[in-house]
């Protein structure tokens with residue numbers, strides 16, 4: 001599968017189609033989730049968007065291999081980790097369990113970050 005990229009100018013442009021919400025819902029809407037004790041609760045969308053903004057890069061990959069993303073001053077490490085994670089969703093056999101699949105993609109991201117660090121170290125130390 002060919003992986004393609006689609007960049008969004010603002011995080012709001014990206015979260016609306018992802019969460020299937022209208023732009024005006026960002027200001028006052030809530031989304032269901034679990035708190036740190038595992039209890040179901042509602043989170044203000046504005047708060048979710050603000051947390052996402054602090055990461056500097058965020059997005060998702062769709063079923064046809066397009067990575068939809070937004071970034072703003074993300075570190076190189078975060079960018080590498082983000083794309084490795086998203087590409088992992090289209091590499092190998094995805095896990096049917098959503099959480100297990102996210103953890104599998106995170107493992108791919110760790111591989112990419114570690115391999116990159118080793119490659120840079122080796123490359124910079126050669127004479």
Ligand SMILES: [Zn+2]
Nearest residue numbers: 085089102105
């Ligand atoms: Zn993921």
